[in-house]
Amino acid sequence: MPVKHSQHLLREAAGTFLAVHAGSEIAVGGLLVSTVAVAAGWGLRNRMPGWAAASLRVAGLVSAIVVLACQARGAGWLTGVDRSVTMWLADHRNPTVDALALTVTNGFGPIVTTGLTAAFGLLVGMRSRSILNGLVIVCTVGGASLLCWLIKLVVERPRPPLLIQVTPETDFSFPSGHVTGAAALFGILAVIVGMVGSRLATLVIGAVGVLTVSAVALSRLYLGVHWLTDVLASVLLAAVVLMFAAALLPTMRVLPSALSPANNAAEKPY
Template sequence: MPATVSTVRNVVTEVLTESTTAEIAVAAIVVAAALFAFGSIYRASSVRSTVLRACGLVLALVTLSIQVYRNGWLTSLDGPVTDWMVDHRSGALDQIAVAVTDLGSPVATALLGIACGALISWRARSVVPGLIVVGTVGAAAVASTVVKALVGRERPPTNIQVLLETDHSFPSGHVTGTAALFGIVVLVLSAHRTHAVKRLLMLLAVTVTIVVALTRLYLGVHWLTDVIAGAILATLAVTAGGAVFRFVEGRSKTNDRTSSASRDRALV
């Protein structure tokens, strides 16, 4: 199995990195950001909007993965950021960071995801929203595991880690899981809310994700590009989950209208 993963990784990297210079990497990130931004404001078609955002996120994740694997220019801030975090540690911050990272662990995220899914389904009187929440978080976790195996990045040196972790580093599973969970829960809960409430809930999700990302950097168990990639991957998962949720909701509304029309005709 390790040999197969190594072979796939080498083949993909050779195909995609022959001409990947710093300039091309930066251009790819700019294009990815433009696709995502345009998809976010494009209202003519929800399907096209989703596709544009997804394409931008995939392009950004692939570019960053290649740069990390090749130790490219986009990783140049990893070392300085980690060094700064290590230089500004304190006993109190250590305890806070450990507590936050424990709450954002993959196991804790999985349990919280199941609990949130069950609660949302109970309130909606439908299993669909809960399944979408659990499915989104699960898909993000699986994708994170696959990318970790393909990129195979080592974590920061063990002598600077507050909590010892030795598995692959890229992307951050904590950030991926946390962002995917809070993102899809916010998306489902805000479906019929006002714009002000939606923005407030989204701000909460972003804030929690940033806090978890900072603690992973502070503890010395991840590089900056690891947590960025985790956020990108989670956003991709939430984008896909949100598309499924909107599709199911649309089908449900259509069926309700059809049933209502049938009842009206029967009364006539």
């Protein structure tokens, strides 16, 4: 009996090892394929039809989100990295950084992001004399947030333990709504400015967006309310929505000349 019991335990251990090992290989392979698809779609954008290059990039981003979602739902290999990052941050907290992280995360919560989206949408709509321009911003951020909520319901990933959370949150964790909203908002602003504004303005709004989204993501990790893969998936999700928005903007002709400084100058009476 002891020998049979030992053999049974050995088989279970071997099965667990193979399952984890296979899961890690699938995850790494999936992320590698995703990276290659995105890189190919970007690098070959001038050598293939625009829709084909965009499709490659979207497929790569979506597949990466699927890999992260499967890992999050099934407590896969990547979740070990999540735990390590979360525990390291929890062990290196101090009151000053706590207050700063709370300020950042509250500054880009759902209510504030909704208000900023409405304000920017109204501003762009009035500036361009077209309600469609404002709706592009609202629909982009709203669509990204809706997809984020639906993915949360599908993946059903628990938050980090309440004991390590600075501000308690108990709803589903994957992906992060804060990061998704911030990335979608600043992303669509950068896309619009890039289409009709100067290069300097595009660089400025892009830099502000990167810094803001990074700060929000770090604050969510630091406060112990999200895992690393949550915020990574949020950025990828926002990128997918932004690619669709960027593709639709020229087709919908919702960027009239009223947004262009050069054309505005041409309209002034002399």
